[in-house]
Amino acid sequence: MHRPILRVGLALAIALGVVAACGGETPEPQAPEFLISANPRQINDQGQISQIDVTAKNADGTAGTGTVVLKATAGVFTSGATEETLPLAAGKASTGFLCNKGADAKCAGNVRIDGTWGTEVTSVTLTVGSGTPPRDGGTDGGTTPKPDGGTPDGGGGTTGTYTTVVTTTKPLLVANTGDTTVVTATVTRTAGGAPEANASVTFNTTLGSFTPAQGTQTATATTDSTGKAQVSIYVANTPPGTARITATYGDGTGIKDLPFSAISSIVYVTGSAKALLGLDSSGRETTTPVNFKITNSAQQPVPGVEVSFEVSGAAGASVTPTAVSDNNGVVSTTLRSGNSVGVAIVKATVTATRGSTPEVSANHPGTPIVGGKPSDTGLSVDCTLKNLGALHALPPPRVVNTQCKAKLVDRFSNPVGLATPVQWYAEAGSINSPVDSRPQQGTTPSADTGDAVTTFSTNGAFPPYAVTPLTTSNPSEMYQGDPTDPNGRNPRDMTVTVIAVVAGEEEFVDGSGSGPTAGQTNGRWDPGEWFTDLGEPLVDRNDNGVWDPGESFIDTERVDCSNPNAPPAKNNRWDGPNGCWDNNTQIWRSIHIVYSGPLYTGAGMASERYLVYTPPDQPYSVPAGGIVDVSVRWADAYYNRMSPDSASFGVTKTGTRGQVSVTSDANAFAYGGFTINYVKREGTTQPDGTVRLGALCDTGKPTPPNSSTSPAATRCVRSAEFNFLPGGQIANVRLTGGSGVGGPVTSTVELKANHGFSTSPVVQFQAIYE
Template sequence: MRDFFTAGVRSHARLLVPAFAALALASCGGGGGGGSSNTGCPGGFLTCNGSGTDATAQAPKFTLTLVDAGTGAASNNLTSGKPLTVRALLLTAAGAPLANKVVTFTTNNALATFDPASGTRLTDANGYTTITLLAADLSSSGAAEVSATVDVSGTAVTQKVAYSVSPGVVTLSGLAANSTSLSAYGSTSVSVQVYFNGSLSATPLTVNFASGCSSNGKASLTSSVTTVNGVATATYTDKGCAGTDVITATVQGASAQTSIAVAAPKASNIGYVSATPSSIVLAGTGGGGLSSDSVVTFKVVDSTNTPVASKSVSFDLSTRVGGIKLNGQSSGAVQATSDSSGLVSVTVSAGSVPTPVWVTATLVDDPTIKTQSTNLTISTGRPTQDRFSLSVGTFNIEGWNRDGIRTTATVYAFDRLGNPVADGTVVNFISEGAGVDPFCTTKAGGCSVNITSGELRPRVDSEPSSFGVTAGRVTILAYAQGEESFDDANTNNVYDAGETFRDLGDAFVDNNENKTWSSGEREIQFSSSSTAACPAYPSDGRYYNAPYKSGTCDGVWGAAHVRRNIVITLSSFAIGTVTPSVFTMPALPACTGSFTFRLSDVNNNPMPAGAAISAVSGVTYTNDTGETVKATVSIPQGNETVPNTNAPGGTFHTIVVEGSKCTTKPVGSVTINVTSPSGDASARTITIN
């Protein structure tokens, strides 16, 4: 096409040059004397007036035309995929070609672009150049102008030509999968033809593919594909779709759909996943974080261990003792269907009897495929008063003069059958003085908290002891949601009307250790409606440290705060009392005496546990040779340290004064030294007569 057009231009130029020359001569009075090329019309760029003496510059000739880039036919309608060619011809006013001139093309970039993108071209020897005009995109629509500008001898010459832009029409046809029926986890190709303005698109276009299963991870599908010769091909791979999957292809607003029938995978195994929670309590004994129901979950998979959905599973129990239910049914198997993750669940509800129980799961389609859960425990769950105990690591800590001395309080809680309560059962603590952690949660029935010395230190107490008022004694209360104990006469593990039970009133911190609530002692109320009289404490002493406030019982067996009180002492390192302080040796001929004394701290409590006790002899006697000899003073084994105790009045210890061949009784003094666990020492002297 270029050679044809170039030849035409050359021919056109040969015709134009004589014509422009004739016009120039005519305008200068040509055909007669006085007309010449150098009489005011140099280079053909000047137009002479009739006199031949007044010349003005003549602009060069600059023309623009638009043709179809494919056919060369004149056209000013631009469409995506069908570019136009912009032709520019630059001649002098006399018709001579202007070569090697830079022509700059511009247009509305929102509608069209140029190739080359710079928009600049150089005229050839014939004054001719071209540039390609392309639609900006498939949807471009509107009208604009191509503007071409060239500099000729310092003067910018501009020419314009108008064009319109029509959007291309994209259609899709023949969307289909190579295999419309696909086996589980199989793959196939999916192809679609893309037409542009009625013909297969020669321009590469991006086609997007999507499907229902690919959107939720049950299939993989190439999401975008660029056409090759007007065809886009994607790859589809099943990942457990198991059904009809609709595939959609879209490009430039056009769309098409097809479907693939994907076979369901064959279930080959069912496995136990979990029981939540793994331990439940008897029906009617829940609350406080405990449940009487457990959700047991299994998973259906195929031979590749991939989850299989929509499979029916039958469930049954290893035992129904006590009325255990499965999905609310008291008897018979129940069925459920696996979800998209292959998971299938059933609910086990406890009955009235503690027992281990297993859930059996069987695939309905193939009863040979079955499994069972791990052991699910059904217990009473909540602690009963008779089986709720509290202990401390050290009763008498060196806390009267020191802060931060710690001991532990440990609770063990069991149900009415002696089984540990459910893990996570909360036990609360409050104290009369010092500090205590607010709660602990049980594991295997037990849990512990720290008791830490510090203020408040009780300074005036009235504990009922023969040693009078004793300060430094701290009562700790531990309590939990539980139940009143009863005598299960028929051993059915359920309270039946008429069976003996031990009614519990409100728990309290028994500051003065008299087992009776006194004004100022902190009470833990269980129910504001409980105002009945409370029974006497059991005569066997089992509730000696589980007091309840009178007039706060309800007369009905049921839930209650199970509780225990325990007392620790904040003991001083200094000796408060050594009594008696005077002992009398046996009469001669005895030469040895054994004496027991009571040792207490400044508050008449035991000195700190583990404090070391020693004795220094100041006792002398005369032996059979007439010499004055110092008697030996010793502390028998088991008396040389302060024991772990909270006994009011302190602890008892023995010393032995021993001589040999006495002719006089050993007499004098013995110094009792006590060194606390922290290293502080204190001493007292006793007299031996």
């Protein structure tokens, strides 16, 4: 709170000897002095300018430092704002103020301007009227007023026929440089405030020059129709100080004190920038403030200094080109990413020193611009083990874990460097969800940047959903019993669908198709280009590509392709591919895990094709010194093969004649009864809204007619396609004949399937060694 100034009372006390007579009493300490004056104090509501002058002194009488904040209850300062921060130069500052009722209805009657300097506050009140204001000059009777603060204050103007107000574009200039700013003198008639056109105004300065070289401290300029005359003032390599600029026309003189400040250094403010940014098209954080601090040789902050910014290291990145330091000497720019990855380095240079030797500049250490939003283009999902021995327990499941990973990349195949949550869903068992992808550490991505790794466990819901065969026309699709009976076993009964879901954009092929941009690559999707249309995320437990009752799906906010301006909305039902490229949706992939058990030794082994010998003729006749190879295809109860963890085959025979051996890929991954191809096919919307799948999607050919309009009838659609095989594990048994001495010997060959965690089933067949 501004305290009353008691200079008169204190002087009187000293004159009367009161202080001395009180036996050494300590005199009351002086208070800081903070004054605001306005000239004229009465203005019209048509834009007449009043000069606002500030004087600040410390308690010890020295000139105040720092900045003053002025705030008006109506109207604006000549900067165009209702609040303005002014740096103090030799304890003084000035600006202009006007109140135009056409722009601000509150411009009537008393308008207060409040000032704050540190903990000190004060104010000045102006009277705004619609008529011609009297020539008050700040005192009654039109006499020349005593300037506030006791001395000319670097901003006031004389009162007469004309009023002149001086302002500068910059609040200060940088000493010892070629820094420059525009000086504007606004001349109005004191009576009525009308601008004075075609008036020749004389400018003078005590420091600097009105030309780039030193020596020109007087200049003239003519006012325009708004009463404004302008010249440029240059530091002209002048050392630090304060330039007192005067502008005179007739009996009206305006004064402006302009500091020439010494700048020692500019440094990056550690930690002001974000660690990472996404690409501009990512929908992620794409901007960050980058702050620098300006100080003088005494390491004191310097406010009001213009700084220029530039950025390098990442194509397309940009920065706010210029800014001015605040009360704390801090100046800030905004770094915005482009659509290229890299490390964006912002350089800040005190504008007045650009091109000089040396420049006053600094670099920030760099902000990595990493991959954008996840794109379906490169999304991949896989699990370390996809055949788990969950059926090797009574009751099942045996608890087995495996890691699953989703790899996130953007449309440019850059790994997504920002931590991104990935949701995981499983038909059976359990899976940790959500998990964040690994963010980029440092300035370059590592091999696992963008990886979202989770753990799937068989410990959870059991069993997987029982399904019927997809087709009975394929003799390779194995099944037990009646194919229409869901209790009849087939390989897909123990197949678990797992999906990974993440917010991102659908895949497109830049420059493809036959639309208006065919052959042109611009980094974005354009109508007529091939794209891959996704339905809503679906745990498709019966593998038919569409939702069926009981299946889990994610109801997303979908765009209505026929009305793209409508806000995306949920509809409480599963939706297939919608016919338009979605840049903000839930992208997803499926992967399949098989639960397997001991190889089958129950009833119907041969009739139900659980065990198949090739060649089928038994007993096998092995000639002396000869070789007979027997392929044994052996499946578990669901026609799948052994889980590859610690799996092996062993073989023995009775008798001493000849030899037997076995080879197998028991430790290699395979499902057993099928393989799965994850493909893209042309999908064409039918009249009933379903999508008919056609040929494999060839994005090198033209898109069908009308593909540039939405929704597109034909586009690419993802499909998981099962290819069926005779189920089970193959063991290649080699029978090697002996010397042939003596008659034929019949041997029993025993093939054993081994796992370290369960009993080892055995099958036998006969061989006759000649």
